[in-house]
Amino acid sequence: MAILVTGATGFVGYAAVHRLLGAGHDVIATSRSAEAQWPGGAVKLVHGDLRDREFARQLVRDADAVVHLAALTRVRESFDQPEDYAAVNVTGTENLLAAIEEGGRSCPFVNLSTAVVYGTPERQPISEDFATAPSNPYGVTKLAGEQAVRRAAEAGVVAGVSLRGFNICGAVENRADSDLSRIVPKAVAVAAGRFPELAVNGDGRAIRDFVHVADVAEAVVLALGHAAPGRFDVYNVGATPATVAGIVAVVEQVAGVRLPVRHNPPAPEAPELRADTSRIRRELGWRPRFSSLERIVGDAWAAERR
Numbered sequence: 001m002a003i004l005v006t007g008a009t010g011f012v013g014y015a016a017v018h019r020l021l022g023a024g025h026d027v028i029a030t031s032r033s034a035e036a037q038w039p040g041g042a043v044k045l046v047h048g049d050l051r052d053r054e055f056a057r058q059l060v061r062d063a064d065a066v067v068h069l070a071a072l073t074r075v076r077e078s079f080d081q082p083e084d085y086a087a088v089n090v091t092g093t094e095n096l097l098a099a100i101e102e103g104g105r106s107c108p109f110v111n112l113s114t115a116v117v118y119g120t121p122e123r124q125p126i127s128e129d130f131a132t133a134p135s136n137p138y139g140v141t142k143l144a145g146e147q148a149v150r151r152a153a154e155a156g157v158v159a160g161v162s163l164r165g166f167n168i169c170g171a172v173e174n175r176a177d178s179d180l181s182r183i184v185p186k187a188v189a190v191a192a193g194r195f196p197e198l199a200v201n202g203d204g205r206a207i208r209d210f211v212h213v214a215d216v217a218e219a220v221v222l223a224l225g226h227a228a229p230g231r232f233d234v235y236n237v238g239a240t241p242a243t244v245a246g247i248v249a250v251v252e253q254v255a256g257v258r259l260p261v262r263h264n265p266p267a268p269e270a271p272e273l274r275a276d277t278s279r280i281r282r283e284l285g286w287r288p289r290f291s292s293l294e295r296i297v298g299d300a301w302a303a304e305r306r
Contacts, residue, residue, distance in 0.1 A: 002026045003224070004063035006050060006096070007070030008043070009033065011179075012112060012165075012213055015172040016067055017043060019217035028063060030070065050092035056099040065108040065227075066158075067220055068096060068149075071142065074181060075116065078138035089141035090148070097152040108227035109149060109158035110220055115166045115209070115236065117143040120270035125209075127276040128164070128234045150232040159227035163219055166238035166275045170212035170296040176303035177213075183247055184210070188300045191255035198259055202266030204244035209275040211239040212290035212299070222284040235284065238275025239291035250293045254301050 003020050007013045008029030017027050027043040030050075048055040050070055060066065071089050072078070078085045093111070100107060118126050119133035134140045146162045153160030169177060169184040180186045180195075190198045219237045226233070252259050280286045290296070 001064045002028060002062055003065050003067055004028045004030070004059055005067045005069060006030045007068075008045070010069065011175065011177045012168060012216060013069045014175045015213040015217040016069060016220045018172055019214070019221055020067070023221050028059070030059060032070070050095050051087055053095045053098065056095040057102065060096070060099045060103055063107065065224055066096065066100070066110070067224070068093060068109065068111045071112070071145075073114070073138065074179065075136050075138045076181065078136055078141070082137040085137050085141045086144075089138075090144045093145040094148050097148055097157060101152065101157045106156060106158060106229055108224050109152070109160050110223045110227065111146060111149045111160065111162045112216075112220075113146050113162045113164045113234075114139065114142050115164050115238065115273070115275065117146065117164065120273065124272050125274040125276040126236065128236055128279055146234070153230065153232035156230050159229045160232040161223040161227050162232070162234045163216070163223060163237050164234060165216055166209040166211055166236070166273075168213050168216050169210055169300060170214060170290060171299040171303035172214050172217070174303040174306045176300045183244055184296060184300055187247055187251045187259060188255070188297065188304045191251050191257050191259055191301070192304050196260065197262045198248065199262050199264055200244050200248075201264050201269065203263065204248065204261075205271075206269055207241050207243055207272040207274060209238035209241050209273060210291065210293070210296060211237055211288060212296050214290045215239060215288040218289075219280065219284070219286050222286050226284050233283070235280040236275045236277050237280065237286075238277055239288035240293055240296070241274045242293055247293065247297070250297045251301070254294065254297045
């Protein structure tokens, strides 16, 4: 099957393409960056921007299914650039769906969303049935993208699945997350000496859910096989609840160094955000195989030291 993967050269995209190739699929990969390349020429790499409707039309012509990963993803940045986030995360998704509809051929469509769409519910763990209440432009635009996929699925344009990833981390083939606003890549970079210290809010005891990018890639493959015409399904993808203090301890253990930590005053934040993954385990048979903190940090550290 020919799978179109948008955002294929990003952190999650690289892992997803690697897993799809391993499952025997042909991959049409897209990237907005004109400098992006795919090592070894294993995929057809196309450069362009989904905000361009004609580019979206060209992309879907030869695709049997779509894995939509292209997005802007930084919460803090989204406050400064809300128009850009809307254009990429909403308009880009709508253009892709419109191109599929114009082609007249329904196909599986797996969309990578985010747990940020839930906001900060008090009840834990968070299930897919919880109300959505995003508190930042990033979450708002990702939810709007989800809703566009839902409408297209209900209209029979696609067989839609949305995966709400929690904190995706780790590395595949030494390709790690380069976004240092996130705790695992920043802690690993500090351990490697690229930064003098790790800033932590309060005592670092807030609990968040983490999942290895390889396990997210497996969820993508399973979702493609599960997608059904006229239906839209949503699944949480999380695996391992952990505190910042716990991550620091594992980084120190894996890297063999003491991590310098600066404790800032406590910030207003939810004390706990954990994923209920019973639905994806039950319906897709998904099981996280790589999401222990030791494996997540170990793979990120190996990528840092390559």
